[in-house]
Amino acid sequence: MFEPTQIGSGKVVFEAVALKKHFDDGKVAALQGVDLQIRQGEFVSVIGPSGCGKSTLLALLGSLDKPSSGTLTYRGQSIPDLPDPAAYRCHEIGFIFQSFHLLPTFTAAENVQIPMFEGKLSRAQRKERAVELLKSMGLGHRLNHFPSQLSGGERQRVAIARSLANGPSVLLADEPTGNLDSKSAQQIMELILQLHGEMGMTFVLVTHDLTIAERATRTVSMRDGRVTSDQLSNRTAIGALNDIS
Amino acid sequence: MTFLNVVVRGLLRRPVRTGLTLVGISIGIAAVVALVGLASGYEKSMGKHLDVLGIDIVVSNIRGGFLPKAFDASLQPRVAKLQRVAETTSVLMEMQSVEDVPMMMVSGREWGGFTWANLSVVSGRMPRDGKERAVVLGRMAAEVLKKKVGDTVQIDAEELPVVGIVDGHAVIENGAVMLSLQVLQEVTGNEGKINFIDLRLVPNTSKEDVNKLCAQIKEIFPEGRAMVASEVVSTSQGFRIAQAMSWSTSFLAITVGILGVMNTMLMTVFERTHEIGILLAVGWKRSRIVFMVLCESALLGLLGGIVGVALGVMGIWLLEQTTAVRSLLEPNLSLNLMAVSVAIAVVVGVISGVYPGWRSSRLSPTIALSAQ
Numbered sequence: 001m002f003e004p005t006q007i008g009s010g011k012v013v014f015e016a017v018a019l020k021k022h023f024d025d026g027k028v029a030a031l032q033g034v035d036l037q038i039r040q041g042e043f044v045s046v047i048g049p050s051g052c053g054k055s056t057l058l059a060l061l062g063s064l065d066k067p068s069s070g071t072l073t074y075r076g077q078s079i080p081d082l083p084d085p086a087a088y089r090c091h092e093i094g095f096i097f098q099s100f101h102l103l104p105t106f107t108a109a110e111n112v113q114i115p116m117f118e119g120k121l122s123r124a125q126r127k128e129r130a131v132e133l134l135k136s137m138g139l140g141h142r143l144n145h146f147p148s149q150l151s152g153g154e155r156q157r158v159a160i161a162r163s164l165a166n167g168p169s170v171l172l173a174d175e176p177t178g179n180l181d182s183k184s185a186q187q188i189m190e191l192i193l194q195l196h197g198e199m200g201m202t203f204v205l206v207t208h209d210l211t212i213a214e215r216a217t218r219t220v221s222m223r224d225g226r227v228t229s230d231q232l233s234n235r236t237a238i239g240a241l242n243d244i245s
Numbered sequence: 246m247t248f249l250n251v252v253v254r255g256l257l258r259r260p261v262r263t264g265l266t267l268v269g270i271s272i273g274i275a276a277v278v279a280l281v282g283l284a285s286g287y288e289k290s291m292g293k294h295l296d297v298l299g300i301d302i303v304v305s306n307i308r309g310g311f312l313p314k315a316f317d318a319s320l321q322p323r324v325a326k327l328q329r330v331a332e333t334t335s336v337l338m339e340m341q342s343v344e345d346v347p348m349m350m351v352s353g354r355e356w357g358g359f360t361w362a363n364l365s366v367v368s369g370r371m372p373r374d375g376k377e378r379a380v381v382l383g384r385m386a387a388e389v390l391k392k393k394v395g396d397t398v399q400i401d402a403e404e405l406p407v408v409g410i411v412d413g414h415a416v417i418e419n420g421a422v423m424l425s426l427q428v429l430q431e432v433t434g435n436e437g438k439i440n441f442i443d444l445r446l447v448p449n450t451s452k453e454d455v456n457k458l459c460a461q462i463k464e465i466f467p468e469g470r471a472m473v474a475s476e477v478v479s480t481s482q483g484f485r486i487a488q489a490m491s492w493s494t495s496f497l498a499i500t501v502g503i504l505g506v507m508n509t510m511l512m513t514v515f516e517r518t519h520e521i522g523i524l525l526a527v528g529w530k531r532s533r534i535v536f537m538v539l540c541e542s543a544l545l546g547l548l549g550g551i552v553g554v555a556l557g558v559m560g561i562w563l564l565e566q567t568t569a570v571r572s573l574l575e576p577n578l579s580l581n582l583m584a585v586s587v588a589i590a591v592v593v594g595v596i597s598g599v600y601p602g603w604r605s606s607r608l609s610p611t612i613a614l615s616a617q
Contacts, residue, residue, distance in 0.1 A: 064526060064610040090528020101523045101614065105254050110246050115527040123247055162527065 274553025353429025522613025546594020
C-alpha cells in the first residue's frame with residue numbers, strides 16, 4: 001500500500017488549509033473548512049453527492065472564484081492572491097467541463113486555438129498545434145466541424161484538446177463524462193487515464209460516479225462542504241495505464 | 246485563425262442584427278456627408294463666384310438674414326474715393342421665389358460696373374442700357390425656370406422680358422437672374438438701396454493696406470463691414486446658419502448611431518455571457534475580452550462609415566438632380582470630408598463599445614459560465 005504522500009514526485013501542487021467558501025453573504029456554506037494536499041502526478045477523484053462542495057473546490061483550485069477564508073496555494077503561491085489569474089488559468093491549468101463549454105461559432109480546430117491567443121505561438125503554429133492535438137484525440141477527420149455537428153464524446157475530446165492547448169501541468173475536470181452515454185464516457189475516461197499516464201500531469205476530477213472515481217489513484221470524498229475520507233486506491237498511475245493497454 | 250477572425254465571427258453571429266445596426270450608422274454618416282458636403286459646396290460656390298468676378302473686397306451691412314440688410318447707395322462714391330480702391334460697383338441682391346422655383350438669386354447690378362463684364366452671351370443679347378426693363382438669365386437659371394429668350398419672368402409684380410441667356414463661369418452666376426440695378430430697385434421698391442458694394446483694388450496692394458482700407462470703410466460706414474473676398478462666405482450669417490444646421494443635424498444622426506451600436510454591443514455582451522465565461526476559464530485576460538468587444542464595435546463603425554459615405558454620395562447626387570439645389574450650389578465632396586466621416590464612424594464605434602466592454606470585463610467567471 002502507498003501513503004498519499006508517496007504518490008507522484010512528492011512536490012505539493014495544491015494545498016488547502018481550513019478553506020471555506022460562502023455564497024449569498026454567508027447564508028450558503030459551500031465549503032466549511034477543507035484541508036487537502038495534492039501532489040504532483042496524482043490523479044485525485046473528488047466524489048460526493050451534489051451540493052457537497054466538490055465543484056466549488058474545483059472552481060477555487062482553478063482561480064475561477066475566490067475563497068471566503070482559509071488558505072489555498074498552488075506550488076506555494078496563494079491562488080486568490082495571484083497577480084495574474086488569467087495567466088495561471090491559461091498556462092498552468094486546463095479545464096474540462098461536464099457540458100464541454102465549446103464556443104458554438106468556432107470549429108473544433110478553432111476552439112482548440114482560442115486559449116493559444118494568450119501564448120506566443122504564431123498563427124501557423126497555433127493551427128498546427130491544434131491539428132496535432134485533435135489528431136491525438138482521434139479527431140483528425142473532424143477539424144472543421146462545428147460543435148453542433150459533433151457527438152457528445154467528440155465534443156468532450158475537443159474540449160480536452162483545448163485544455164491541453166497551452167501545455168498545462170494540471171488538469172481540472174468537472175464531471176467530464178456526466179453528459180455522455182456509457183460508451184463515450186468509457187472512451188473519455190480511457191483518454192484521460194492515458195493522458196495522466198503518458199504526460200505525468202496532475203489530475204483533479206470531480207464526479208459522483210463511483211466507477212469512474214475508482215480508476216483514480218486517490219479518492220477524496222466530500223459531504224456538506226467537508227472532506228469525509230481520503231483514500232488511495234490500489235491502482236497507481238502506472239497501473240491505471242496498464243489497464244487500458 | 247487570427248484575432249480578427251474572432252472579432253468578425255462575433256459580428257457574424259447575428260447577421261441580421263449586425264446588418265440593421267450597420268444601416269443605422271450608415272444613415273447617420275450619410276447625413277453627415279450629404280449635409281456637410283452641401284454646406285461646404287455652398288461656401289465653395291460663393292468663393293468661386295467672387296473669384297470669377299474679380300472682387301477683392303465686399304462691403305455690406307453687418308445685420309441681415311440670409312443676405313445682409315440693404316443700405317443707402319450714396320455710400321458708394323465715398324468708398325470709391327478711398328486710397329488703393331481701383332474700381333467699385335453696387336449690387337442689390339435678393340433671394341426670391343421666382344415663378345415655380347422657391348429660392349433664386351436675383352442680382353441687380355450697377356449698369357457699366359465690372360460685374361457685367363465677365364458674362365458671355367450664350368443666346369440673345371445683353372440689356373441695351375441700365376434703363377431697359379429686361380433680364381438676362383444665367384444658363385442654369387434658364388434651364389431651371391424653363392425659359393428662353395423672348396419669354397418673360399415675373400420679378401415681384403412685374404413681368405420682365407428675357408433678352409439673353411449668359412454664361413457666368415460660376416454656379417452662382419449661372420443660377421441667377423441678372424438685371425440692371427436701377428431696374429431692380431424700381432421693381433422691388435428699393436430706390437436708392439443696395440446691399441453690396443464690390444471693390445477691386447489697385448494691383449499688388451499689401452495686406453497692411455487692405456487692413457487700413459477696411460478700417461477706413463468701417464469709419465464711414467459704422468454699421469457695415471468690409472470683408473476680404475475669401476472671408477465673405479465663411480462670415481456670412483446665412484452660411485453660418487447652414488453650417489450650424491448641417492453639423493447639428495449630423496450630430497443628432499451620429500448620436501442615434503452611437504445608441505444603436507451601443508445597444509447592439511450590449512445585447513451581444515449579454516447574450517455571450519456564457520461564452521465570455523469560457524474565454525475567462527481558458528485563460529483570456531479581461532483586457533483581451535474588452536479589446537475584442539471594442540474591436541467588434543469599431544469594425545461595425547468602420548463598415549458603417551464606408552457604407553454611409555457611399556450612401557451620402559448617392560444622396561448628394563440625387564439632391565443635385567433637384568432644381569432648387571442645382572441653381573444654387575455645387576456640392577463639395579472632398580476626400581477629406583469622406584475620410585473624416587469614416588473616422589467619425591470608427592470613433593462612434595469605439596465609444597459605443599466602451600460601456601459594453603467594461604460590463605463584459607466585470608463578469609465573474611463562475612457566474613458567466615453558469616449563464617445560458
